[in-house]
Amino acid sequence: MSLAATAVPPPRIRSRSALPGFGLAMGFTLFYLGLIVLIPLAALIIRPWSLGFSGFWAEITAPRVLAALRLSFGASAVAAAVNSVFGFIVAWVLVRYRFPGKRLIDALVDLPFALPTAVAGIALSALYAGNGWIGRPLGHLGIKIAYTPYGVIVALIFIGLPFVVRTLQPVLADLNRDSEEAAATLGATRFQTFRRVILPMLAPTLLTGTAMAFARAVGEYGSVIFIAGNLPMVSEITPLLIIIKLQEYDYAGAAAVGVVMLAVSFIFLLALNALQAWAASRR
Amino acid sequence: MTGRPRAATEDHPLVKFALCAIAIGFIALFLVMPLATVFSEALAQGWRMAFDALAEPDALAAIRLTLIVAAIAVPCNMVFGLAASWAIAKFDFRGKNLLITLIDIPFSVSPVVAGLVYVLIFGLQGWLGQWLRDHDIKIVFALPGIVLATIFVTFPFVARELIPLMADQGRDEEEAAVSLGASGWSTFFRVTLPNVKWALLYGVLLCNARAMGEFGAVSVVSGHIRGLTNTMPLHVEVLYNDYQYVGAFAVASVLALLALVTLALKSLLEWQFAGEIAASHHH
16 A cells, blocks of 8 residues: 555645635644654554565464454444444434434434543443343343453444434435425335335435444444453454554564554545445435 | 324324334433443442542542643644644645545544554654663653544544535635735634634534543553553553442543533534534534
8 A cells, every 4th residue: 555655645736815824724734644644654554564575464364363353344344234224213213203302312322422432341341241231131031242242243333323323314304305205196105215215315325324333343442342351263353452462562463453454444434435425426 | 093194204103103212222222321330330339439439549640641631632633623724625726635535534543553653653662662762752651652642533623623614614704804904813813713613612522522531542552550641541441450340430430421511512512503513413
């Protein structure tokens, strides 16, 4: 990946504005962006190659790393799928219906953005542990959530919900009701209208929100590690593996896994930009 | 069934009821119960124990460190957000979209990767590790590293709120001020800033909440030295892993209160100044 090469925009700047201060504002922006974000990321990208390509490959295909990647991606996909269904229902209810406590529910949706992840982590862990409010009744049914991969999924559902709801809400509110009415006039049932008219119109937006939830879940750390149990090969997520390698002073190994995660982030960033362009063109 | 006929685009009352029940149930299960757990666990052995846990020297040190870190990181990102939005929204230049995408990068990168990049540069075996050691400068496992990691993860918050709003507002007012003889700075402080003050406050509010609550990135660079480099979220982790649940949840409930206050202020800003916060909803 040639991030470092494409990082700084070309300096061919033409300013047609009559306002002063472009040089200062732009200069500071690029300086700060480079110092805080771009140079450190470039340092990450070059680091693992001290191992050589084969060393890098061996590092990221080690069984423990592959198991962690599988868990991170698998659990994130399941959580994003759950959120796409329930997030849709929450957004639908908040936009279309009126009911008592609606404003409170609306404000609460942002809780996962505002609540520090470590707080969410210990709370979920206490809730789903064997003696917790949810863990105890589930335990009687023979279901274990905390300290298993299911715990990882629960934490990632928590963290991803607002992405789906907040992406859908404004689009759903702007949705043109004429086509719904037309469908009803032509004899479609409400369910047919939903499936054939509403869902296709919202599909790009729903996909965007789901992809955002997925992307966030893959990199999530704080809310997961307390409930996961962190058993190597079973419930150990990829970000935790980076921290473990750092604690063992295996900088190159940590950087190798970090580069894989960064590559995934960039792929998602590009895919999301494309998705949003598609969603905008559909509206 | 009797009663007033439904509009063609309205759902059946039973469907409405079922969807509301599902949405509220899902939010109660995944958002409200974890939040309630935080406070209930903190007060499990009474108010006294919870307050004692907060008055401990290590807890006080963690609170102080968290405040210091936020007091440095938030103004830095605020100045950056103002500079970046001035350059991007008030001028035309090539590569604008690329620049906006680059500013967004920290949101799509895992917090652990954000911490990792600074360890690779400033850590003992990092690029500058030897030089820093020779000159007795501590960055990783000390305040500067924690501040850098916090700045990274909260990097886009203010810029993201301001750029779309300032672009919407155009530059007519500023150009009028300048043509009447106002200097660049006084145009900025007298015209631009008052126009975006609520969006700025909104961005700063979200930036501050994340800065005080950040866990993953800070966890990588802090070294977890009790009373010295533990922020509040890290202190929560340390207490929790020591089985000091009341203490962990007491500190966690302070962070949860901060999150609730943030949400309340955020909702208030959204209701009162919806038109003046262009880019609200979705992060």
